[in-house]
Amino acid sequence: MQLANRLLAATGTTIFTLMSALAVRHQAINLGQGFPDTDGPEDMLAAAAAALMDGRNQYPPMTGVPELRSAVAAANVRFYGLSVDADREVVVTSGATEAITACLMAVLNPGDEAVLIEPLYDTYLPVVKMLGAVPRLVRLMPPRWELPRAELAAAFGPRTKALLLNTPMNPTGKVFTAAELAFIADLLQRHDAYAICDEVYEHLTYDGWRHIPLMTLPGLRPRTMRIGSAGKTFSLTGWKVGYVTAPAELAQYVAKAHQNLTFTTPPNLQRAVATGLAKDDAYFAGLAANLAAKRDRFAAGLAGLGMQVLPCMGSYFLIADFSPLGFSGDDAAFCRHITEAAGVAAIPVSVFYDSEAPGQYARFAFCKREAVLDEAVMRLARHFRAEPAASLTAAVRPAYTTAPRRA
Ligand code: GLN
16 A cells, blocks of 8 residues: 555644543543633524524535624624625634635645744644645744744745734733734735734633734735634634635635535534624623633632743633643653643643744643632642652653642
8 A cells, every 4th residue: 555645644643632532531620622611602502503493404605604704794893993895705614723724725835935933733834734835933932922023034035925823822822912913014015925814712812902913904904814713702612613804815715725625614503603793792801801710710729839820811721830840751741640640631832833842831721610720720739739759650750859839
């Protein structure tokens, strides 16, 4: 037999699936993969159920049902003042994951360069490579995650075709500032490059931080594709409904990519998401306030254990430096260890880098019920304060020398 695709052969199973499986095996609280542990809004569940029963269950229009395309256009005006043609500038996809791939497919030819910012979401790099394009990586580093402007500028060149930007950012919790976005916008215009904006956490920002779509910056509207996800905005990650807003000239290519990937997205879910996007401002404010409270509670718990918790302005995720706990294995060992021995799963931050990366940070998803977050802190406290040495695996025991710090 000939070998299968070499890039896929070299691609491992995603860390989110691996850690979720490990969490199940060890009955650990799963703060790894980012998904809420409560259902989305009941009225949306009812709308999806009702929509199943009214006889529109065959292929919907390829770019999305009219109700949802109109709702996406309306949300663009309402939240960002962006005026959007619902018929020509919106493409509904099966999740933001598909949208990201479709947008990359829409603009990249083999040999084109795509600028990506590390730490990066797990699908970006494999998809860019599968398209035969050349990734140009620029890295943000903890604890401040500042944009290294000179390096970013140096990553742009005559072959740059696109930049893929994620703000609010997974896993860092960073929300790009107006000044950073202006710097990026200038580079894109000078190099005549496209922007693909993964904005799935657009409504999950805290402490007065506001998400600014790159698309709203002067001159960027014609070259920007903006991606949203109902999974994040409505706590319905299993639904996999995403939406791209793009100028008509680009949206037609995104639609053709979608045509070749999934073609359409379940119509009942699309219609329920349309009702969700029409929710009043209190819903969106409440979602963020609720998550901010969880973040604060869990951050205080981790800090109480002695971890150094980094600021989080948006997203589902907190990153903590676990080195004060005295665990001297790397982040992958730490996350495996706390899953198996403490019963709490997290994601090692180094997986979001393509090559050598900071090794003492773990990402915790805080989009969970408060009792669950409290129990996770209790388990970690019990493990690291009372019985750390006894429960360590042989592999990491010798490295574990320092006593855990108390609050
Ligand atoms: N976006 C989620 C996370 O970062 C996971 C999604 C997935 O499992 N593919 O945790």
